[in-house]
Amino acid sequence: MSGFLAGLCVAALPLLAAGFWAGRRTARPETLGGLGTPVEHATFQTLHTASLAAPPLRAGLTEETARKSARRLRTLLGTDALCLTDRETVLAWDGAGEHHRDEVLQRLTGARETGRGEAFRLRCDEPDCPLRWAVVAPLTVDDRVHGALVACAPRESAVLVRAAGEVARWVSVQLELADLDRSRTRLIEAEIKALRAQISPHFIFNSLAVIASFVRTDPERARELLLEFADFTRYSFRRHGDFTTLADELHAIDQYLALVRARFGERLSVTLQIAPEVLPVTLPFLCLQPLVENAVKHGLEGTADKRHISITAQDAGAEALVVIEDDGAGMDPALLRRILAGEVSPSGGIGLSNVDDRLRQVYGDDHGLVIETAVGAGMKITIRLPKYQPGVHSAARLPRE
Amino acid sequence: MNQNYAVPAVALVVLATVLVGAFGLRISRTTSDFYVASRTVGPRLNATAISGEYLSGASFLGIAGLVLVQGPDMLWYPVGYTAGYLVLLLFVAAPLRRSGAYTLPDFAEARLASQQVRRLAGAFVLGVGWLYLLPQLQGAGLTLAVLTGAPAPLGGIIVAVVVVATVAAGGMRSVTFVQAFQYWLKLTALSVPALFLVLAWQGDGAPRDAFAEPVTFRDHHVVRIDHSLHLRLSRPLDVTATGTIDGRRYTGEPVDLDAGVHRIERGTRLTFAPGAPVPTADHGSNGGMSSSLASGRRERPLYATYGLILATFLGTMGLPHVVVRFYTSPHGGAARRTTVAVLALIGGFYLLPPVYGALGRLYAPELTLAGDADAAVLLLPQRMIGGLGADLLGALVAGGAFAAFLSTASGLTMAVAGVLTQDVLPARGVRHFRLGTLLAMAVPLAASLLVGGLPVADAVGLAFAVSASSFCPLLVLGIWWRRLTPPGAAAGMLAGGGSAFVAVAATMAGFTGTGTLHALLAWPALWSVPLGFLTMVLVSLATPRRVPAQTAAILARFHLPEELRTEVKA
Numbered sequence: 013m014s015g016f017l018a019g020l021c022v023a024a025l026p027l028l029a030a031g032f033w034a035g036r037r038t039a040r041p042e043t044l045g046g047l048g049t050p051v052e053h054a055t056f057q058t059l060h061t062a063s064l065a066a067p068p069l070r071a072g073l074t075e076e077t078a079r080k081s082a083r084r085l086r087t088l089l090g091t092d093a094l095c096l097t098d099r100e101t102v103l104a105w106d107g108a109g110e111h112h113r114d115e116v117l118q119r120l121t122g123a124r125e126t127g128r129g130e131a132f133r134l135r136c137d138e139p140d141c142p143l144r145w146a147v148v149a150p151l152t153v154d155d156r157v158h159g160a161l162v163a164c165a166p167r168e169s170a171v172l173v174r175a176a177g178e179v180a181r182w183v184s185v186q187l188e189l190a191d192l193d194r195s196r197t198r199l200i201e202a203e204i205k206a207l208r209a210q211i212s213p214h215f216i217f218n219s220l221a222v223i224a225s226f227v228r229t230d231p232e233r234a235r236e237l238l239l240e241f242a243d244f245t246r247y248s249f250r251r252h253g254d255f256t257t258l259a260d261e262l263h264a265i266d267q268y269l270a271l272v273r274a275r276f277g278e279r280l281s282v283t284l285q286i287a288p289e290v291l292p293v294t295l296p297f298l299c300l301q302p303l304v305e306n307a308v309k310h311g312l313e314g315t316a317d318k319r320h321i322s323i324t325a326q327d328a329g330a331e332a333l334v335v336i337e338d339d340g341a342g343m344d345p346a347l348l349r350r351i352l353a354g355e356v357s358p359s360g361g362i363g364l365s366n367v368d369d370r371l372r373q374v375y376g377d378d379h380g381l382v383i384e385t386a387v388g389a390g391m392k393i394t395i396r397l398p399k400y401q402p403g404v405h406s407a408a409r410l411p412r413e
Numbered sequence: 414m415n416q417n418y419a420v421p422a423v424a425l426v427v428l429a430t431v432l433v434g435a436f437g438l439r440i441s442r443t444t445s446d447f448y449v450a451s452r453t454v455g456p457r458l459n460a461t462a463i464s465g466e467y468l469s470g471a472s473f474l475g476i477a478g479l480v481l482v483q484g485p486d487m488l489w490y491p492v493g494y495t496a497g498y499l500v501l502l503l504f505v506a507a508p509l510r511r512s513g514a515y516t517l518p519d520f521a522e523a524r525l526a527s528q529q530v531r532r533l534a535g536a537f538v539l540g541v542g543w544l545y546l547l548p549q550l551q552g553a554g555l556t557l558a559v560l561t562g563a564p565a566p567l568g569g570i571i572v573a574v575v576v577v578a579t580v581a582a583g584g585m586r587s588v589t590f591v592q593a594f595q596y597w598l599k600l601t602a603l604s605v606p607a608l609f610l611v612l613a614w615q616g617d618g619a620p621r622d623a624f625a626e627p628v629t630f631r632d633h634h635v636v637r638i639d640h641s642l643h644l645r646l647s648r649p650l651d652v653t654a655t656g657t658i659d660g661r662r663y664t665g666e667p668v669d670l671d672a673g674v675h676r677i678e679r680g681t682r683l684t685f686a687p688g689a690p691v692p693t694a695d696h697g698s699n700g701g702m703s704s705s706l707a708s709g710r711r712e713r714p715l716y717a718t719y720g721l722i723l724a725t726f727l728g729t730m731g732l733p734h735v736v737v738r739f740y741t742s743p744h745g746g747a748a749r750r751t752t753v754a755v756l757a758l759i760g761g762f763y764l765l766p767p768v769y770g771a772l773g774r775l776y777a778p779e780l781t782l783a784g785d786a787d788a789a790v791l792l793l794p795q796r797m798i799g800g801l802g803a804d805l806l807g808a809l810v811a812g813g814a815f816a817a818f819l820s821t822a823s824g825l826t827m828a829v830a831g832v833l834t835q836d837v838l839p840a841r842g843v844r845h846f847r848l849g850t851l852l853a854m855a856v857p858l859a860a861s862l863l864v865g866g867l868p869v870a871d872a873v874g875l876a877f878a879v880s881a882s883s884f885c886p887l888l889v890l891g892i893w894w895r896r897l898t899p900p901g902a903a904a905g906m907l908a909g910g911g912s913a914f915v916a917v918a919a920t921m922a923g924f925t926g927t928g929t930l931h932a933l934l935a936w937p938a939l940w941s942v943p944l945g946f947l948t949m950v951l952v953s954l955a956t957p958r959r960v961p962a963q964t965a966a967i968l969a970r971f972h973l974p975e976e977l978r979t980e981v982k983a
Contacts, residue, residue, distance in 0.1 A: 029536070259453055259743070287587040288454045289741040294513065327588055329846055330515055330831040399515035399740060402522055405970065406513075 061088045062182065069186035070193065073151070073159055078103035085161070085183070089175055092142045093164040099124060099157070109143040109164060112136070116146060116162050123148045127157050129177050131168060142166050147173050149180030153187050200373060212305065215271075216245075222275045237274055240267045248298060255406045258325060258332065258397070259291040261300050265323070268301055272308050280312060283322040290325050290332035294406040295397050296370045302363040303336045303381075303393050310391060311340025332397045339390040348383060375401055418808035419560045426598065426812040430819055431579050434591045453743040454589055460754030462589045463738045465596030467494075467755075468762055469545075469821035470552035473599060473814050475870030476763070478786035480770025481777070482868075486714065487770070489721050490870055491763035495756065497729025497877075502752040505730045507745035508892045508971035515740045516831060517733060517884055524891040524971075526961045527899035530906075535836040537883045537910050538733045541876050542829035544917065545732070546822060546857035547864070548872035552787065553818040554861070555869075559788040560811055566862050572815075573858045576823045580830065581847040588827075589741060595820035596758065602813020603765045606794055606806040610772055613797045620775055629778070630685045636779045637682050644675045644692050644782075651689070656681025691778045713932040720936025721874060727942060728877030731884025733832075734824035744975045769793060787869050790814070822854075829853035864921055875917040882941035883910025886949045892971055894950075895964050901953025909945015913937045 048056070065084035068077040078096040082104040086094035093107035095116060102113050112134055119132055129149040136143065143164040151159045161180045165172055219241050226234035244267040247260070262284075273280055304321065311319035324335040350356045352365050368381045375398055385391040454462075472494060479487040514520035521527070521534040550569030557568030614620075638656070650670045654663040657678035658670070677683075685691075729735065742748040773780065773789035776796045780786045791814065794806040833849035883906045890897045890905075916937035933940065953960075961967070 257743075287589075288452065289587065289589045291453045292740060292743050329827055330835055400513060400519040400523070402526070404513070 058088065066186055069183060070190050072190040072194070073098055073103065073187055075103050079106075081183075082106035085179060086163075089163050089172070089179060091163045091165050091172065095162040095164070096159065097162065098159040103159070107164070109136075109141050111138070111141075112143060112146070112164065116148075116164075119146070120148060120160055120162075123150045123160055124157050127152060127155070129173065129180070131173055133168075134164065145169075147176045149176045151180055151184050151187060153184060153191055158184075158187060203369075215268075215305065218275060219271045222271065226274070233274075237271060240270045243267050244271070254297055255294050255404055256297045257291065257406045258293045258295060258300075258334075260406075261295060261298070262286070262291075262323075262325070264298070265301050265304050268304065276312055279316075279318050280308070281318070281320045283320070285322070285324040285326070287326045289327050290397075290399075293332045293397050293399055294401075294404050296374050299367045299370055300334065300336070300395070302367050303395075306363045307336055307338035307340065307391065307393075310343065311338045315341070328396070330399055332399060334395045334397060335392065336395075337390065337392040342385045342387050342389045342391055344387050345385060348385060352381075352383075371395065374404060418804045419811040422808035422812035423557075423560075423815045426815050427575055427819065429598075430591060430595070430816070430823075431575075433594050434579055434587065453747075454741045456742065456747050456750035457754050458589060458593055459738065459741050459747075459751045460758055461596045462592035462741070463735060463751065463755050464758040464762065465592035465594070465599065465820050466734055466738060466824040467732075467759065467821070468596065468599055468817060469873065470549050470556075470814065470817045471870045471873035472763065472766060473603065473817035474552055474556070474787045474790050475548075475868060475873065476766040477769035477773060477790045478780075478788070478868060479870050480767050481773035481789045482781045482786045484774075485767075486718065487870075488767055489718055490725070490874070491766060493722055493725025493877075494729070495759050495763055496726050498752055498756050498759065500726050501730045502749060502756070505888050505892060506739060506748045506752045509736070509888065510739050510742055510748035511745040511971050511973075511975065512967075515737055516828065516835075517731065517736055517887075518832060518836060520736075520891065521887060521902065524961075524967060525897070525899045525902055526963070527902075530899050530902050532836055533903050533906055534884070534887065535832045537731075537879070537906060538832045539829055539837075540910075540914055541731065541880045541883075542733050542825050542832075542853070543857045543860070544876035544879060545873060546825050546829070546854070547860050548869045548876075549818050549822045549825070550857055550861040551872070552869045553815065553822075555785060555787055556791060556811065556814045556818070559785070559791050568818075569858060569861050572818050572822055573854045575819065576826050577850050577854045580823055580826050581850040588738075588824075592738075592820055592824070595816045596762075598816045599813045599820075600762055602809050602816065603762070603769075603790075606810050607765050607768050609802070609806055610793055610797055611768065614772060614775075617797075622775075630687060630689050630691060634685045634779055635682055636685065636782055638677050638679055638782075641679045642677055644670075644677055646670055646672050646675065646692050648672050648690070650692060651686065653684035654681060656683075685779075691781055713929070716932055716939065717936050720878070720932075720939040723942055724874060724878040724881045724936070724938035726881075727885040727938070728879075728881035730888055731880035732877075733828035734821070737828055737831075738824075746974065766790070772797070826850060826853045872921075875920065878936070878938040878941065879910055879913045879917055881938050882913040882945045885942065886945040890946070890949055890953075892968075894953075895968055896953055896957065896960055897949070898953045898956045898959040899961070900956045900959055901949050901951075904952040905945050905947075905949025908948035909941050912944060913941035916941065 061084055065081045065088065068080035071077050073096070082094055082096050083106050085096075086106045091107070093105065093109050093112075095105045095113070096103045097117065097120060102117055105113060115134060122128075123130055127150050129147070131145060131147045134143055134146050143166065145165050145168045147163045147165070149161045149163075150157045151161060161176060161183060163172060163176045219237075223234050223237045223241065226237065244264055247264045247267075269280075269282055273282075304323065307321050311321065319338060319340055321336070321338045324333075324337075326333050347356070348364075352368055354365055364381065364383070372380045379396055379398070382394040382396075383391065384394075472491070476487065476490050479490060509520065512520055512523045514523050517538055518531045518534040522531040550572060553568035553572040554565045554570075555568065557563050557571065558565050649672055652668055652670065653665060654668045655665050656663060658668060658681065659675050739748050739751070742751050769790045772793055773786070777789055777792055780789055780792070791807065791810055794803040794810065797803075798806065827850075830846060830849035830853040833852055834846045838845050838849060886905050886909060887902055891902070916934040920935050
């Protein structure tokens with residue numbers, strides 16, 4: 013009997029879940045019912061319809077977004093037919109009388125040139141076609157006409173002309189926002205391009221100096237270091253793909269550390285602890301190496317003590333957890349907060365805040381750097397890398413010799 | 414069974430699992446060994462890990478039990494469990510890896526760019542994961558009960574606590590090594606005793622009538638009935654009884670039972686003469702339903718076998734804990750080589766359980782009567798060898814059985830907890846992963862206490878059926894058909910997987926209809942898989958406008974080797 017009950021529960025659970033989901037989907041503000049006066053109710057309705065039409069238009073004016081929003085806009089205007097065009101073609105026609113497409117398109121030239129709205133009578137041979145008048149309202153972004161909104165009605169109406177004008181202005185605002193979105197994306201892309209692959213000039217100079225010092229005393233070592241240097245710079249300067257795998261990034265870190273160790277000798281010790289299953293994880297190119305560089309800089313430069321850096325990469329379900337820890341000088345948390353906020357530019361390079369920005373850009377705000385530090389207490393940087401993120405694909409691996 | 418050896422063995426396995434999980438990271442302190450530390454997991458190691466995670470209690474105990482009760486027909490189980498990887502190799506492995514997806518919901522999102530389909534796939538991961546976890550916990554309970562006489566739920570609770578503790582505490586920092594260790598442990602725990610058992614069988618004159626029908630007692634046998642049951646006899650039976658049969662008391666006198674159903678009260682002792690056929694119990698009476706699937710199998714053997722074949726062949730690719738392991742392969746080609754190695758490793762392992770089943774028919778036939786045939790593997794060493802050697806072998810088998818429950822349960826818990834944290838619980842973070850782990854284990858644990866025991870292998874078969882009807886169409890069509898649309902995928906998963914889930918729920922709830930209906934519900938894969946495929950194809954064809962815009966680029970990425978990827982700007 014208990015088995016039967018349990019089975020019943022098992023069977024009822026998905027039903028409950030489905031009901032919950034359906035309820036959430038259908039519970040829309042329009043069921044506000046008896047809320048407020050009829051006028052207020054009508055206002056709510058209008059605002060709600062407008063808010064429904066906005067999201068597709070935020071993606072710009074294309075055939076698909078026009079089709080999605082035209083239906084909502086027609087409800088908003090309450091006309092028999094509504095049409096959205098760009099500068100050349102009709103993008104979407106919602107409602108009756110699609111045979112007027114070409115005619116409407118021909119009459120658009122005026123509005124397109126002047127940027128002013130107009131109303132005109134439609135020629136129609138079909139007796140039962142409800143459309144006799146069309147109101148054209150241009151859609152402008154930055155004073156350029158991008159297209160037009162055409163509302164068709166059985167008779168001429170000043171109210172419709174006014175309403176169509178207002179709706180067209182509202183649509184124009186949405187399109188301007190879409191334009192803004194696009195330029196913001198472009199800006200971020202440009203920023204990422206500018207930020208990536210910035211190995212510090214100091215590092216190049218120091219490495220070459222170290223290699224030069226070995227050339228006479230230990231030519232074999234110098235040759236090895238030069239090859240490491242060549243490999244590392246090739247990785248840093250590569251031009252394709254914004255992403256790499258953890259394995260490749262760790263390899264670059266190893267080359268970097270080989271060069272640094274040549275300079276500091278026994279003063280620097282490094283421990284790596286790596287769970288092999290996280291090595292294929294994809295991550296933004298050169299986003300760990302700057303952190304290691306930061307640890308080296310804070311730990312070793314300006315003192316004569318021995319320092320230790322540990323790098324750990326472990327598996328944590330759907331994420332990989334990377335921890336970079338050093339026992340160096342540490343940093344005042346308040347100063348660090350200001351550096352990450354971009355208020356102060358730190359002395360050496362743009363390491364931390366650059367990596368933090370890129371991680372947030374790719375994975376969202378809850379995947380930024382987590383830094384634990386205090387003056388004299390070293391620094392521990394934790395990064396959580398999702399194993400899968402839409403749109404994140406590593407480029408082909410570098411050919412290895 | 415001597416628990417003085419078995420309990421330390423189980424404790425040792427648990428301890429070793431935790432230790433390997435916590436300290437199994439590769440460590441490098443000098444430059445020269447960096448290359449070793451940063452080397453990706455090779456196909457063979459990864460294949461061992463996949464096998465270790467995949468070989469569950471169903472394989473370790475369940476197959477032997479089913480072979481014992483129902484004979485060689487049940488060999489389709491190991492065949493199906495193995496052949497699933499062949500289908501995976503041919504159609505799914507490499508493209509799935511190239512998609513970059515870690516879980517099945519990730520794959521749905523990568524292919525169809527739809528949050529709704531992602532969430533639906535997540536819901537099915539929960540369903541399949543929980544269905545699969547349930548028999549693991551019940552099997553662990555049975556194992557501990559047989560070993561120590563502890564109450565049945567205790568073993569399940571121990572496994573649940575150990576798994577939640579290690580997973581939630583971040584103890585599985587390096588899953589690959591843990592699971593690879595578990596594979597070798599399981600193989601050893603089954604092969605070494607098998608060797609001794611076969612030697613003992615040879616010493617016994619190698620009787621060859623293991624699969625003679627019906628199973629008969631080879632010598633005088635006393636069976637104690639621990640739960641009241643109904644005995645179904647196909648022919649008259651002579652036994653000596655002490656206890657109550659059909660309401661009459663007997664005290665050690667011979668009884669002639671006619672063909673038909675007889676009720677035997679608990680505490681009754683039955684003594685069988687040599688050569689007497691072993692009757693089968695009708696478990697409908699004692700709250701369990703161990704025989705509900707078996708009866709369907711008896712009535713419609715052909716349908717049941719095909720249902721099983723389809724479910725296991727196509728269901729493997731949709732097992733959440735198996736799919737995530739492919740992410741460890743560095744690229745698609747490696748994923749493919751990994752699958753080939755998995756086929757060899759699993760194929761080798763599955764040669765062993767049928768040996769136990771066959772020997773069980775010879776030496777422990779009364780297990781069919783008591784209804785816990787899944788314990789055959791654990792009891793055989795005692796029955797056939799005896800003495801200290803048997804105790805040690807028994808301890809080894811017990812340790813292996815617990816390794817089987819632990820590895821599969823931890824893999825499944827991580828997969829289910831991952832979906833819960835990512836797609837169900839509101840915010841992200843480490844603390845939520847712990848909450849997800851707790852929830853992932855609490856549901857099947859509660860169910861295992863409520864629902865009576867289905868044979869372990871049968872219950873796992875049901876999870877395979879749901880997986881085959883929901884994820885197989887999604888993966889195969891998603892990888893090989895460019896006209897798949899999000900509404901089509903959602904409708905197909907709901908129709909195929911949803912109907913299979915309802916059928917499974919009805920079967921587990923003990924809704925034992927009769928004849929055809931019962932067979933249809935107990936072996937749903939044969940109709941639900943085609944239903945899933947058909948719905949997915951038809952709805953996709955009906956919504957041609959919803960084909961995701963980037964389909965061509967996505968499919969190119971799935972199918973092109975990684976070295977060529979730079980040319981395709983995806």
